[in-house]
Amino acid sequence: MRPVDIIGVGITNFGKHIEKSLVELGGKVAVEALKDAGVKPSQINAGFFANMQAGSLFSDFTIGQNVFYQAGINSVPVFNVENACTSGSSAFNLAWMGVASGAYDMAMVLGAEKLIIPNLGLMQAGTSELDTLEGMVVPNAFAMRANLHMATYGTTKEQLAMVSVKNRRHASMNPLAQFRNPITVEEVLNAPMIADPLTRLSCCPNADGAAALVLCASELSGRYTSKPIRVAGSVLVSGSYKNPCNLAQWEADKRASSIAYEMAGLGPEDLDAVECHDAFTISEILHYEGLGLCPEGEGGRFIESGATTLGGKIPVNLSGGLLSKGHPLGATAVAQIIEGVRQLRGEAGSLQVDGAKVFMAECMGADKAGDVKTCSVNIITK
Amino acid sequence: MRPVDIIGVGITNFGKHIEKSLVELGGKVAVEALKDAGVKPSQINAGFFANMQAGSLFSDFTIGQNVFYQAGINSVPVFNVENACTSGSSAFNLAWMGVASGAYDMAMVLGAEKLIIPNLGLMQAGTSELDTLEGMVVPNAFAMRANLHMATYGTTKEQLAMVSVKNRRHASMNPLAQFRNPITVEEVLNAPMIADPLTRLSCCPNADGAAALVLCASELSGRYTSKPIRVAGSVLVSGSYKNPCNLAQWEADKRASSIAYEMAGLGPEDLDAVECHDAFTISEILHYEGLGLCPEGEGGRFIESGATTLGGKIPVNLSGGLLSKGHPLGATAVAQIIEGVRQLRGEAGSLQVDGAKVFMAECMGADKAGDVKTCSVNIITK
Amino acid sequence: MNNDLKPVMEGIFEAGPSPQLIGAICPECQQKFFPKPMVCPQCLGEVQDIKLSPVGKLYTYAILRTKAMYKLPQPYAVGWVDLEADGLRIFTLLDPEKIEDLDFGKKVFLRVGPIGVDNNGEACLRYYFTTQDGGDK
Amino acid sequence: MNNDLKPVMEGIFEAGPSPQLIGAICPECQQKFFPKPMVCPQCLGEVQDIKLSPVGKLYTYAILRTKAMYKLPQPYAVGWVDLEADGLRIFTLLDPEKIEDLDFGKKVFLRVGPIGVDNNGEACLRYYFTTQDGGDK
């Protein structure tokens, strides 16, 4: 396996793109990523497209080919990848493997999703699953974790709300985020209740969006950019589905991040910034612990300490996170990595972490048996 | 890249599995493939699941995790792959790359689909595509090719019908095929017309089905089997979408197969048996030419010569093909490879080709711009 | 008990005055499961049906306040329950009448009753746990 | 011509007595396209709208005999037409009234008319080619 770099990125704002189709959104960022990388469409040896819901919402399929076609990318292998919220990072992991193995010199990873649809409903694990039939929908899967974390470790609902407040503060500096007005702990707590203690402002909104990046063998990347960003570790795991499950800790996060740290030869103390899957406020708290940013059970006190805010010890979700940007499923995990590319390139504007050298993107998707079906951790370095 | 072997297979019959869910069908073949390989679930380092329509038909997602879970495969990376009719071979290509690269020692590829659904309708390329809005559905895409091939090369509708007749004759010896009664050229020609010259018996029927195989690094496969089957070439391409398109020849077939031949160090004359994507009778004729089994324009006369029937020069679709088995999209291309494994293991019963050493599986999916969005060729050897 | 109603999923429980969940056990490794798996995920061998303990301890729970799927009551509660006799933690609907009584570690009892509709929109039986002992026992 | 009907897709053609398809050309590489692409797939630059030739030659065709989508007539025909003046081969619906006249290499003429419905189920205008010269020209 040879080293692999990110040499180009393209991204839309996350929010409402009513007037644009999924293919148009995707085509736009594909072209942007090619131009950012300074490569021609014919130099891309493979395309990996990530999307979750277009099959069920629009009866669409093999969308990646249509997307890449718009940007002049044809003839090469194109794969359509779905893995719930980690669709984008799964496509990234496969593309990384393809380039690292020598099968491809250059590959594009592109995630896109359209979710601003009337009557979308709450997400669930599929109507053939017993858990769904017994009332499991995504918000109460996370509310059960929140309640247990509060009961076990003394985490407070105010601490949970601080995740939304911090991420909104970050989002106010990110022009691509959907919701950019600052909010207070009181506003979060007093928003309409979804599943105690999670209010509407504790849950990420829906969004349309697309994000793309170009991967290139490191031995070639110097031809295209003076600021290649190295993929230092790329990991995807699925749940271990142990019974009894532990809903106060995310074993998948621990497992995926420890493999990624080992691949990168780095540890949590080396990270300069992190994007994680803050689908709900409690998720980010659990990720602090799962990724080793703070000890087990300390997540609530960790956010309260200010450690994860811009200027803190380890800023998390400087983009504003899914809580502020929204969660266009296929695009989400690609966009997380792009946030890191901007930090490591020093292009993050008022959200820039001085001298950022190491960045982690974590994502997680789909509940099953009290565990998660998929969890990804990617570490990129300057 | 290191050599990779197939060490275990599992497959259902293709046809109606009304009483079984997609996850159950998949779980069944996963267990069968593990047992056939003689490996434990915990020895599988990654899972690649192929399906095309469960999103649109059942609003289902991240199905692979549920399928592999049933067979005790957890914790490892699981990817859900869609690529129309080549979903299974795309998953296979990724798994092959994963094992060949050294990322995994052993991986499972599993395709499953349920299509026996009331009012399924004709397949089309997506309702946001202009071609679909102007009346393109899959049967007339192939009828246009058939008409052009007949006008250009003198192929007859009787020769087209012979593809169905031959494949049914093969299917009569394959207990896993859906339709096993022999048919005549007259019956094919007199069946209800779908799109001239393609009658109902010129088009593959729908089916439910699942198929799985276990890939293993060749350096390890001797521990598990005395009959490892080598992956000699694995290729996926997408269309070149040139304008003007050539509807009388399949450039994607030529391109994919020539790469695969080169990887394997073999040529069409070395093949002992072939499975190809006979979604329609004309498809198989075009594949003869695209894969180099006969010269351009000679496909009609090639089937008539008997070359592609059991006992002929190069038997094609000994399983009965999609025309007899039906076409459970995600499972199709995995099942094609399994047909080859059986031939090379010498386990094909009355369909056995004596001394078969080299097998090719070809698949193709989704029309776009007068070309195909995806085309796969895999060559396996003893 | 509405005996004319179908269970929300076949083979999951036995209804009646003393309802029981139907799990499975692997004769090889003695691991128990709920719901019944296709094969034992460790041994890949056949598993056998068993009845699970109708008494458990609440591990965690949540109350959904928004409009619910399957015409479940608004609000309704769900949770994970430890069946200590079986060494299993299972997901379950909780008694919609007893939402205010829920607490960590609380003892809960299995019930089967007509709550909500199934995937075909037809009224059906669901299993749930309640904090209230006794009932139709 | 029903001027109150919407086109089956926006920006694809101009209706009226002498209808024309709206394609695009890349000013850089002079390649023409139909339909108009987002950018030129070679140069990635902006493309410009152009009107395409309303006369073509039939490359191949097919007649669908089964029940059709979009309330298209049963049977209906489709084909690929060479717009020789533009060097483009394009997919098109063919005149449902002239199915029996279809032949390879035959000269065909662009029309726009009310045929079938759109994705919202509303009657709409579609472009098609016919073997019959003249018409409402």
Ligand SMILES: [Zn+2]
């Ligand atoms: Zn066991």
Ligand SMILES: [Zn+2]
């Ligand atoms: Zn150009």
